Amino acid sequence: MTTKEKIVESALFLFNRFGIVSVRLQHIADEAQLSVGNLAYHFRTKDDLVEFIYEQIVLQQQQLLTDLRVMPLFVNLERHLQNTWLIQQRYSFFFTDTLEIMRAYPAIKRKHREHIGWQKLQIQLFLDFNISRGALQPPVTPDTVGQLADRYLLITETWMSYQVMQGTPVKELEEGVFKQAIWAILSPCFSAEGREEYEYMRQLPFDSLG
Known part of the structure; x- marks a missing residue:
């Protein structure tokens, strides 16, 4: 699984569980075990993701x-x-x-x-x-x-x-x-x-x- 795919899968897990409003990029980075900077390399903002x-x-x-x-x-x-x-x-x-x-x-x-x-x-x-x-x-x-x-x-x-x-x-x-x-x-x-x-x-x- 690529880093980008890992980010998407982590985002889906959190969005499906907690709703899209409650989830921030930091939450997604933590779930994917990445830094926010690494996540932002692939998706600059939550909107982009x-x-x-x-x-x-x-x-x-x-x-x-x-x-x-x-x-x-x-x-x-x-x-x-x-x-x-x-x-x-x-x-x-x-x-x-x-x-x-x-x-x-x-x-x-x-x-x-x-x-x-x-x-x-x-x-x-x-x-x-x-x-x-x-x-x-x-x-x-x-x-x-x-x-x-x-x-x-x-x-x-x-x-x-x-x-x-x-x-x-x-x-x-x-x-x-x-x-x-x-x-x-x-x-x-x-x-x-x-x-x-x-x-x-x-x-x-x-x-x-x-």
């Missing part, structure tokens, strides 16, 4: 959605949700304190607005494909697909925060419950063929989805 970590989140989410666009079938969405869960576990501080981070870091807020728009487009493309192949029912109105994509992103991005506000610690959250919440958005739109495909997928061994 937070923005670097945010970019890692974006890159990983973009890769997942790009992979989904290649094979936008239900089984691939299930795999996508599994990997989305792993990202949210790794960067739980971001998904539990998103609004606070947006207020504190205007540059991240601007980038995140663009990123959300890009994610929505990818989900709309996924929905359009599955409508065209008959797995989802055609939209009732032209804006139905966009509204469905909005609901998908709303639940995906805020589910963890809502559960924590309800009193459930991050470490006690369950992947299966998260995925069920997402599928519940799509299931009312299943065609008969889509429901059959979904039920078949649910019977597959976990390893076959990896």
